[in-house]
Amino acid sequence: MIDMRFILPAIVVLFTSLGVSGQFMDSTAHNSLSTRMLLIQHQTAIDKSASVTTTYGIELGFHRQFNDKFGTTLPLKMAVIDQGELENANIIAFDILGDYYPIGSQRKFSPYLIGGLGFVFNDKGSSYGQFPFGAGVDLRLGTNFSLKIQLERRWAGTDQRKMNTAGIGYVYQFGGLDNSDTDGDGISDRRDNCPAEPGPRSTKGCPDADLDGVIDEDDFCPEIPGGPKTKGCPDRDNDGTADQKDRCPNQAGTREMLGCPDYDKDGVADPDDKCPAQPGKKLFQGCxxxxxDGVPDDIDPCPNDAGSLITGCPDRDKDGFHDLEDKCPDEPGKNAGCPELSPAVKASLERITNKVSFVGRSHQMTDNSYPALDDLLNILTDNPAYHLIIEGHTANDGTEENNQRLGQLQALSCRSYLVSKGIAPERIKVISRGATRPRADENTSVGKELNRRMEFLLVPGGRG
Known part of the structure; x- marks a missing residue:
């Protein structure tokens, strides 16, 4: 006999759910019929000591969906229990279940949870109640058909038994669903995201004039095909920046660079980068x-040595001549970076020029030349930052070639004497002017004598 302790709660659950269902109904409310093949794991009701038995059954069910998430199911199960070679037991089970679809019941993949009351009858005259609960999923195969897969655990009273069931079958949906199609696009209003405007199924019924998969409402370029990444606008280089905002529409770049590439990754887009292959600074246009030192390498004469903003090179003595052009980098001066020669030194050089002479047209110096060269030696010693240029000048008595050679030999004689006194050879340069630069009239003996001379020039040249 059926225990009324199970019947009365079941009746209350059934009528309560049907009574309140109207309060929760929406356009997804519908009915459905289902059939499933069952795999049942249980013990026999007659012999509680029997081992666990697995058998098969069938289920027919009626389902009422109140809204997209909640519904109720009334399934009827029938099965045969194998109790040995000569005896089988037939059972019938009737359930009242509540269904909950967490993400909705109308999706292609709709998982759900179940729970409620169940009643089991067998042909041995016994019956008992159960508390089934479980989970399943509906896999939509078409507008009205679904594949249903469900697992249950069925708890029983203290003196009864528990069961596990697994089933798979089909569901046919009918009645209650609003299949009207206001815009006539072949998609029912309940599935149409834009029920008043015709649109393709690919955009769930919303218009898409350029057929790019982005509905017109969200499409910034509704007449030109684009893509979802660029909100429906074209992107020829596929870099994620729409062409109308892309400074380099034919070269893939980054959004930070407004669609332009940045080959050296220095934050300066290649079209603006004067040094696109070398990472640099925005201040220097990517160089x-x-x-x-604030001077970019491409215009810095000293790219590896910090210098001033004016030259880019260091200036150790702070005289305004950077070290590369400063003949005296450690001594400040205005004469190519070297200290100015004193007026006394300049006067001495002029005097020495007038006192150095040679015997006839030879390169042998006269005796009174040596004291003058000794004075020049002292000047060179006192001014180590300067180099000496010796220019040999002759009268026009001989041929041009002979005059040129004579001037060279006479200048070398002076150089040899100074080197013999300790002046570094590299500090002295000799030049022959021959008779090309007379300073007096060559037509007089006095003029010729004045033109035969050695000129001594001190020039900045660094320490020798």
């Missing part, structure tokens, strides 16, 4: 400044 590097290796020594961080």
């Amino acid at each position: 590097p400044d290796t020594d961080n």
